[in-house]
Amino acid sequence: MITALLVMALGAVLLGAALGYAAVKFRVEGDPLVEKIDGILPQTQCGQCGYPGCRPYAQAIANGDADINCCPPGGEDGIRKLADLLGREFKPLSGEHGVEKPKSVAVIDENVCIGCTLCLQACPVDAIVGAAKQMHTVIAPQCTGCELCVAPCPVDCIAMVPIAESMDSWKWKYPVIEIRKAA
Amino acid sequence: MRRLFGFWGGIKPDSHKNESTRLPVAKAPLPSLLTVPLRQNAGASPRIMVKAGDPVLKGQMIAAPEDGLSVALHAPTSGHVRAIEARAIAHPSGLAGICAIIEPDGAERWVELEPLDAARTSPEQLRRRLREAGLVGMGGAAFPSYVKAGGTAIDTLIINGAECEPWITCDDMLMRTRGEDIVGGAIMLRELLGARKLLIGIEDNKPEAIAAMRAAATRADPGLEVVAVPTRYPAGGEKQLIRVLTGLEIPYGKLPSHFGVQCFNVGTAAAVHRAVSRGKPLISRLVTLTGNVAEPRNYEVAIGMPVNELIALAHPQADTDRYLMGGPMMGFALPDLAVPVVKATNCIIAASPTLFPAPTPEMPCIRCGACAQACPAELAPYELYWFARSQNLGKCQEYHLFDCIECGCCAFVCPSRIRLVDYYRYAKSSIRAREKDKLAADHARERYEFRLAREEREKQDKAAKLAAKAAETKAKLARASAGDESAPASESDDKKALIEAAMAKAREQTTPALNTDVHRMTAEQQAQVTVAEARHAAATATAAKDT
Numbered sequence: 001m002i003t004a005l006l007v008m009a010l011g012a013v014l015l016g017a018a019l020g021y022a023a024v025k026f027r028v029e030g031d032p033l034v035e036k037i038d039g040i041l042p043q044t045q046c047g048q049c050g051y052p053g054c055r056p057y058a059q060a061i062a063n064g065d066a067d068i069n070c071c072p073p074g075g076e077d078g079i080r081k082l083a084d085l086l087g088r089e090f091k092p093l094s095g096e097h098g099v100e101k102p103k104s105v106a107v108i109d110e111n112v113c114i115g116c117t118l119c120l121q122a123c124p125v126d127a128i129v130g131a132a133k134q135m136h137t138v139i140a141p142q143c144t145g146c147e148l149c150v151a152p153c154p155v156d157c158i159a160m161v162p163i164a165e166s167m168d169s170w171k172w173k174y175p176v177i178e179i180r181k182a183a
Numbered sequence: 184m185r186r187l188f189g190f191w192g193g194i195k196p197d198s199h200k201n202e203s204t205r206l207p208v209a210k211a212p213l214p215s216l217l218t219v220p221l222r223q224n225a226g227a228s229p230r231i232m233v234k235a236g237d238p239v240l241k242g243q244m245i246a247a248p249e250d251g252l253s254v255a256l257h258a259p260t261s262g263h264v265r266a267i268e269a270r271a272i273a274h275p276s277g278l279a280g281i282c283a284i285i286e287p288d289g290a291e292r293w294v295e296l297e298p299l300d301a302a303r304t305s306p307e308q309l310r311r312r313l314r315e316a317g318l319v320g321m322g323g324a325a326f327p328s329y330v331k332a333g334g335t336a337i338d339t340l341i342i343n344g345a346e347c348e349p350w351i352t353c354d355d356m357l358m359r360t361r362g363e364d365i366v367g368g369a370i371m372l373r374e375l376l377g378a379r380k381l382l383i384g385i386e387d388n389k390p391e392a393i394a395a396m397r398a399a400a401t402r403a404d405p406g407l408e409v410v411a412v413p414t415r416y417p418a419g420g421e422k423q424l425i426r427v428l429t430g431l432e433i434p435y436g437k438l439p440s441h442f443g444v445q446c447f448n449v450g451t452a453a454a455v456h457r458a459v460s461r462g463k464p465l466i467s468r469l470v471t472l473t474g475n476v477a478e479p480r481n482y483e484v485a486i487g488m489p490v491n492e493l494i495a496l497a498h499p500q501a502d503t504d505r506y507l508m509g510g511p512m513m514g515f516a517l518p519d520l521a522v523p524v525v526k527a528t529n530c531i532i533a534a535s536p537t538l539f540p541a542p543t544p545e546m547p548c549i550r551c552g553a554c555a556q557a558c559p560a561e562l563a564p565y566e567l568y569w570f571a572r573s574q575n576l577g578k579c580q581e582y583h584l585f586d587c588i589e590c591g592c593c594a595f596v597c598p599s600r601i602r603l604v605d606y607y608r609y610a611k612s613s614i615r616a617r618e619k620d621k622l623a624a625d626h627a628r629e630r631y632e633f634r635l636a637r638e639e640r641e642k643q644d645k646a647a648k649l650a651a652k653a654a655e656t657k658a659k660l661a662r663a664s665a666g667d668e669s670a671p672a673s674e675s676d677d678k679k680a681l682i683e684a685a686m687a688k689a690r691e692q693t694t695p696a697l698n699t700d701v702h703r704m705t706a707e708q709q710a711q712v713t714v715a716e717a718r719h720a721a722a723t724a725t726a727a728k729d730t
Contacts, residue, residue, distance in 0.1 A: 038628070041624075042620075042624055043624040043625070043627040043628045043631065044627070045627070045631050053631065054628070054631075124631050124634060125627050125630040125631050125634065126630055126633075126634050127630075142626075142627075142630065144623075144627045165276075165278065166278070167222065167274065167276070167278055167280055169616070170274075170276040170278060170612075171609075171612040171613060171615075171616050172275075172605070172608040172609045172611070172612045172613075173609065174574075174609050175602055175605035175606055175609060177544065177545060
């Protein structure tokens, strides 16, 4: 009886030690789920979800604090991918966080800009160049269209301009058959 | 006799090649305006070097190659540049692209040409010439030729004269009339690549072209082999022709050059010859004008000629309802007839309801597998169709959608008349767009994280600076108090001393401001003020009187 208990206890101690060692040795840095969610999010860093950036929102989704339908730039596609990843039900974009808009870039009216640097400080991806009392301008390819620079501008010289379709961005449309009137 | 191999699938549509080969090649007259699109090839656009109003000579470079896979662009004739602006160009989207609008003066004055002796020129120089002469693949994909001519360890060079697509005969007529140019260019490419073998593959439905090429080949180099390949669409596809001639199968994700094979179109070979031994850039090409027209024929057309002026030469029939650019299998209906002919334009077909009946409604896929039997890329088109239709793009990639050459064999044999290629094109461009978005998002994340790190670093730097400054002040005060009193100052004394110092500083700053105070003015200054005020009062009084 005692022997049996001792054997079991010894076994438990050994296995516990092995598991403890493995937990330290093969520790995974960071949360892989957060990484995956962050990979799906559009990285506009716009904060429309109510979190200060895409990564905090990913963290909140992973913790179960936030719903998956709070990201307007990601759109329905993004929600669908998140739903697939997390095994949850798809739900339409929640209206309180905004609506899905066409992809845009910020454009500064350089005649009006007073060089206050407020938009420079607001831009999460450093896509605006300029200095105090110098004209500012947006590096269009780096702009994520987050609109965070629009509100701080004291002279309202920043406009969001939807990106026009170009040769590079043109896509073949989903095939649809035109319905024509017979004769 | 060379042993030939077969490729899987393929179809045998009516060739319709005889219509446009009855009449000899004619030179199309110059139009009133030439529209030369800046971007004519896969890869980047060249940089424009002329501006509106500039005079240009025939063959003058109007856009220089820059980074990326760009090649030069030349004025197709002499005249003046009217404008550099966005115009509709030949693209299924119907979108506009930047074009140079050139008004010909009719004089056709050439720029000074610099022919090269291929035997005495270094490979780098030859490749630079190909780039500066604006050479791109003339079979339709318009890939810059200088890149393909830079391959190493090439064993076999194949010149593609198969021209498998129905209706198109421009390569056929080129081989019949300019065999020497093609053979000359092919030999230059062979020397450039260091290839051992040189094969010219021509479909056996073009006996005149085969005979002409054989004659030209024996005159130039007996080691050159002209091979007749069985007629079956798409035998002119690069991978298919390589398979037929060498038995090699190019696997997924590899290029022919990885297997020591390189393939050029006959038109490209002829252009290489002209560019090197005559110094002439690529400014015109043969275009087949056929279909529902009274006079189907091949024309030598200047790049930039508007399609509507070209069509008028062949007198289209009254019931023509649309025009196709390229062949009936892989071409597209032109959204606008003002678009110009570009380096990749091989054929324009006038379509009528009798020649090309409108597509019948799609029926459901019955999974008969006819498409898989016909697919030359050995894919499973019915599976791809299913995934593309349900927008399951990941699965499309798993089933090797990007191996699809969009030849249209599957849609041709489909008993349900499903426009399969449209679905594949949709899926391909969606996948490409998705990958581009993903790259952009990764880039944005990187920049965002860098910004956060930078802000954190700035905060720490600032805190460190403040701490250092505070320590310095403290030390200074300690020294000062140590000088006044021998006893070390306590903590509260320290603070008091700091406050004292700050107050003194504030007083110092406000003192000069008091100078403006009226009560501290000197008598002289006060007198000046009184005089000025009197003057002001007098001025206002006279102004009031005047009114």
